Amino acid sequence: MTAPLVLEDNRVPVYYAGGAGIDEFRGISGTTGPEDWVGSLTALPAAILPPGHPADTGVSRTARGSLADLVAADPAGWLGERLAAAFDGHSGLLVKLLDAGERLPVHCHPGRGFARRHLGSMFGKTEGWIVLAATPDARVWLGLRDRVDRADLRAWIDGQDTAAMLAAMNELTVHPGQVLYVPAGLPHAIGPGVMITELQEPTSFSVLADHTAFGVGADAATLGVGWDLALSCFDLGGYAGRLDELLPVPRPVVPGVTSLFAPAADEFFRAWLVECADAVTLPEPGFAVVVVTGGRGELRWSGGAMPVTRGRTLVVPAAAGPLQFRGQVTAIVCRPPEV
Incomplete structure (x- = not known):
């Protein structure tokens, strides 16, 4: 296979609202959902896959069939020899179009070390955002302003005190073209009216500090490991004086x-x-x-x-x-x- 392939809309069922911006961007209508997984070799994990959806939901479809099947049949042709060998036939990349219709939970993602030890994966979930569209008041929350004690974060989570979580974070107004880097462990949330192209490691691992309002129980919010262990995923350091680490210069x-x-x-x-x-x-x-x-x-x-x-x-x-x-x-x- 030597020719690029066109990828149609590939919405994946998730727990939050949005998606109208993706319809506008693609020039389509009648689809639902805030996440369109693009060029994906990754399926939504069975633990969070809603009933009635195929087991390979999330994997991109092409005119020639499943992208995962195409790559499996010719990993060197698709990925190149070095990349195919590095990640056992996987690209190591997941790209999404994400359009937030409501504020997403305050959450973080585990790093590769935690994922290897506790989740059976070589990948964590470091990600990067490129803002495609934003309403005038669109905001994101990125990292804690000042260092927070682990006991305080646990108290906010136990009480589902979202206001305290957000108040402790760096609140940023975003604009089209802006680029943000979100390393594994960084607490963050995306507000309504933000549409991004997201690049990330190819997993769905999220630890949701703010979960009850989204209908997510504690087991799913902690990836099944419980809060005592899941809290170790969070980077509790302060970023108010080093936001440049999260706002790369092209x-x-x-x-x-x-x-x-x-x-x-x-x-x-x-x-x-x-x-x-x-x-x-x-x-x-x-x-x-x-x-x-x-x-x-x-x-x-x-x-x-x-x-x-x-x-x-x-x-x-x-x-x-x-x-x-x-x-x-x-x-x-x-x-x-x-x-």
């Missing part, structure tokens, strides 16, 4: 291509912003998930070309070779971890 790569995350994110994911006014060639080939965010043009690879326009998403096999954009088009090229 770095030029080649003309028309900007790297959106700091080098510290490379072991988890990479993202290039392509701003093409005529022709832009990407600096290296490889597996990628492409989210076209504006304009229209053409994507070329070693064996062909296809038109691209705002709202289109694609998955690109490593065997496609070097990619070139033509026309007046902007896109986010989501890349797997550097291996």
Whole structure:
């Protein structure tokens, strides 16, 4: 397989509201749900899969079938030899379109060490956000302002005191184009009116400090390990004086291509912003998930070309070779971890 494949909407059932922004972005109607998993080899875990949904819900579908099946049949062609070997035939990447219709819970995600020891996974859930759309008052909460004692966090959780949790966090107004880095362990929440492209490790591991209002019980909120252990996932350090660690400054790569995350994110994911006014060639080939965010043009690879326009998403096999954009088009090229 050498040609990129178009990815249609792939909504996944989750516990919070939203999704209208994804419909607008894709130019469709009649779908539901705030999360569209793009270029996904990852299924929603059985423990949180609602009844009646297929076991592989979350895995992307293409005109040629399940993306997971395609990659399994030709891991080197899709991922390249090094990436296929590094993660046992997985890309190590999950990309989402996420459109929040209500505030998400205050939560964090476990790191790789915790995931290996307690969850049977080589992946934790470090993530990064690229804001696609935001209402004028759209906000996120990112990290604690000042260090919080573990006993205080436990008291807030036991009392489901969401107001205290949010008051202790850095509240940020966000705007389209903004980039935010969310390392594993960082407490965070996304407010209504925020739509993002999210890059993350390919798991659904979340520890929900704020869970009762969302109909989630303590067992699911702690990934089944209980609060005594789950609390160790939280980064309780203060970030008021070091928010720059969470707000990366884009770095030029080649003309028309900007790297959106700091080098510290490379072991988890990479993202290039392509701003093409005529022709832009990407600096290296490889597996990628492409989210076209504006304009229209053409994507070329070693064996062909296809038109691209705002709202289109694609998955690109490593065997496609070097990619070139033509026309007046902007896109986010989501890349797997550097291996």
